[in-house]
Amino acid sequence: MAKPNKKQPNKTVDIYCAKCKTKLFKYRKGGKGALVKCFKERIVEDYTVTPCHCPNCKLEFARDTLVRGTPAYKMIGGKVTMK
Template sequence: MLTIKCAKCKTKLYKYHKIGKGKLLKSHKTRIKKIYNLKKEDRQYKCSCGNAVGTDEGEFIKMSNQAFTYTGTKES
């Protein structure tokens, strides 16, 4: 389970169940387990500080690489 955080202000955004060893390029909405501080404006998902962390693509969120950090473990 990964905890996704804003790269700008270090605020927790959400908990995500990552499957596989690769990079976090997309967050599937069905695997988001708990939302802490993530808001949607138009098609952009943003932190409360205004940092855009991803774009809504329907079933998943396309993540912006430099906009977030994460802690936790990935499931193989």
């Protein structure tokens, strides 16, 4: 399987909890599709206290997994929004 691109994307997006609108990550996203996964190496700023849980409402928004051999968070549909 192919690894994610070594060159980081230029565009950063802010990822928020869909329930309480708390800021979760600042993330270097490639492409213009929906947010399905977040590679840990592309997270610029992490505002969470415990991984995959919102610091405000304690909602689980992702699952810790390996995608193409690289550590990533697999997003649960409808739990996060991005701007």
